[in-house]
Amino acid sequence: MITLPEPPHLVPPTITxxxxxxxxxxxxxxxxxxxxxxxxxxxxxFDAYVAERLGVQQRWGVPYTQYWYVSGEYYLxxxxxxxxLTAELEQAGGHIGxxxxxxxxRRGHATRMxxxxxxxxxxxELTRVLLTCEPDNVASRKVILANGxxxxxxxxxxxxxxxxLESR
Numbered sequence: 001m002i003t004l005p006e007p008p009h010l011v012p013p014t015i016t017x018x019x020x021x022x023x024x025x026x027x028x029x030x031x032x033x034x035x036x037x038x039x040x041x042x043x044x045x046f047d048a049y050v051a052e053r054l055g056v057q058q059r060w061g062v063p064y065t066q067y068w069y070v071s072g073e074y075y076l077x078x079x080x081x082x083x084x085l086t087a088e089l090e091q092a093g094g095h096i097g098x099x100x101x102x103x104x105x106r107r108g109h110a111t112r113m114x115x116x117x118x119x120x121x122x123x124x125e126l127t128r129v130l131l132t133c134e135p136d137n138v139a140s141r142k143v144i145l146a147n148g149x150x151x152x153x154x155x156x157x158x159x160x161x162x163x164x165l166e167s168r
Contacts, residue, residue: 004072004074005073007071008070008109008112009069010069010116010117010120011070012053012066012067013054013066013067015047016070016072017075020073021068021075022039022046025039025042027101027102028102031102056083061086063083063084064081064082066079067080067081067120069100069113075101076101076109076113077099077101077109077110078098079096079097079114079117080096080097081095081096081121089130091158092155094132095131098114098117100113110139114147118163118165118168121165122168127164128162128164130160130161131144132160134157135154148168149161150162150163
């Protein structure tokens with residue numbers, strides 16, 4: 001097992017984790033049976049790939065910011081914060097999405113990454129955030145509940161959880 005050089009933390013996407021990012025995302029994509037062709041672009045010009053992910057972006061009809069969870073030169077995951085919700089995201093998708101590649105899984109990274117992401121959400125003046133996950137995603141459910149998620153039923157095939165940021 002790799003000893004991380006410093007406590008992991010969320011940062012804007014950074015070129016300092018190039019090798020770790022490419023290796024972790026490629027291995028994760030293959031293990032999960034996902035298309036990894038997007039990584040070819042990242043491999044060819046990682047600086048440009050990172051630059052395209054910096055700052056407030058627009059997708060899903062809302063502004064969002066992407067963060068990478070890192071420790072030194074190690075990439076451990078991604079967190080996406082949607083600054084507001086559309087009617088569709090209110091049903092499925094929510095304010096925050098996160099991903100930890102399998103190689104870094106089952107070590108508490110997702111739980112700590114989400115906790116830090118909730119602090120950032122509060123800094124963006126959100127007072128309450130919605131997270132969703134598939135009903136069979138036990139790991140994600142545990143992460144959300146560990147961070148104060150309150151179940152709010154199931155819509156469009158996803159379980160919903162609200163987290164009150166004012167009471168944190």
